[in-house]
Amino acid sequence: MHLDDERIERRRDDELEPVERIEADRHLADCAPCRERFERARSADARVSNLLRGLDPAASARPPLEAILARARVRPRLRVPRFAAAAALLVVVAGAAAALPGSPVRAWLQGWMGGAGTRPATSPTVPAPVAPAIGGVAVTPGARLVIELRPTGAGESARALVNLVEGEAVVVSAAPDVAAFDSEEGRLTVRVSGAGLVRIDVPLTAPEVEIRVHGRRAWRLAAGRVDASVPADSLGEIAIPLGE
Amino acid sequence: MAGSFRKRRGGETSPDERTPFHDAFVALYEGQFPGLLRFLARLTGDGERASDLAQEAFVRLHRRSAMPDSPGAWLVTVALNLMRNERATRLRRARLLDRVPGERLVGDAPPDPEAAGDAAKLRARVRGALDRLSERDRQLLLLRAEGYGYRDLARILELNEASVGVFLARARNAFLAVYPEDDDASR
Secondary structure, eight states, rough: OOOOHHHHHHTTTTSSHHHHHHHHHHOOOOOOOHHHHHHHHHHHHHHHHHHHHTTTSOOOOOOOHHHHHHHOOOOSOOOOOSGHHHHHHHHHHHHTTTTTTTTTTHHHHHHHHHHTTTTTTOOTTTTTOOOOOEEEEOOOOOOOOEEEEEOOGGGOEEEEEEEESSSSSSSEEEEEETTTEEETEEEEEEEOSSSSSSEEETTTTOOOOEEEEEEEEEEETTEEEEEESSSTTTTHHHHHHOOO | TTTTTOOEETTTTTTGGOOOOOHHHHHHHHHHHHHHHHHHHHHHHHHHHHHHHHHHHHHHHHHTOOOOOOOHHHHHHHHHHHHHHHHHHHHHHHTTTTOOOOOOOSSSSSOTTSSSSSHHHHHHHHHHHTTOOOOHHHHHHHHHHHTHHHHHHHHHTTTGGGGGHHHHHHHHHHEEEEEEHHHHHHH
């Protein structure tokens, strides 16, 4: 009786138990057809392995262990598109947004800072949280949310970068000298007075979100589709200039 | 080394890290990160994305604070789940933005680089062949190429462990059947 395919593969990959291996080797020594199948499998495997090695680009550096440990200690409550940006954005958004009355970010910040405070920094390469350099606001969009961007002065040369993300809150963030925020039911007003970037993250599942610049519609998500005055880049982000 | 005190590159280990779990985590990181990264880079064709996924898998393991039964298989499973979630997000985003079907997003496999060198052309051919396989066959071949044993392969891909060899042989044959042999021979 010949070796079945499973046994041929297991012998080739050294996955047989010692007794099974002895039996398989004995059979291979006596059976030319099985020996031929075994050699064919070995040759095909070597060819595939060789081809797959050709996929490897230049060797990627392994990140320092400290970077992994630092990320493991921060438990972000907000989700952002790129994993690497999670901790940083959480700090900067949460910092200033906590000052806004009614903002859910206040609770997030308290929770996060409390957690971080009970865990001492363990590596000299991991900086402790610093004062935020960017402010922002997180708003649950409800049935419809209008984000009104009102640029004045240098704000006319600012840009809004709109991105669709996982999560439930619309998050708008910018440096404090670029924008300030007011929110009311169904409307978020962003007064943009400095040149720079206003980042707007909109949940993929938001029912309707409209972004207006100078009172005119520049971007709208409704009924499962986006209409925008400018096309998305290759990352799916849309950069809207705020000038007249 | 479990339970011992270790000194890491980059500084002393602090008291709260001197645990058996931490030692096991460091050993796992040093031993398995390169292979996991290589597997994910081969699978996605995007080194940066692969690095993000591999790091996040290790972050999740550290937050777990306990070693699973088979840490290597656990890490791969988590990374593949993260990749699936990320892909679903990108597809949903693309649908909302009304992209042309089939249009590639950043992070997808790169297009065939006509003007690139031999290595890039070979890479594009291999990637093209991999892309024509089922997801299971593709992952099976790449994981085995990283040295994962049959038990781990069965665990990660939810296969019957007794049939892993047959699945591997089929995946290998499927790959060779779609790989453009003539192009390779003519080089």
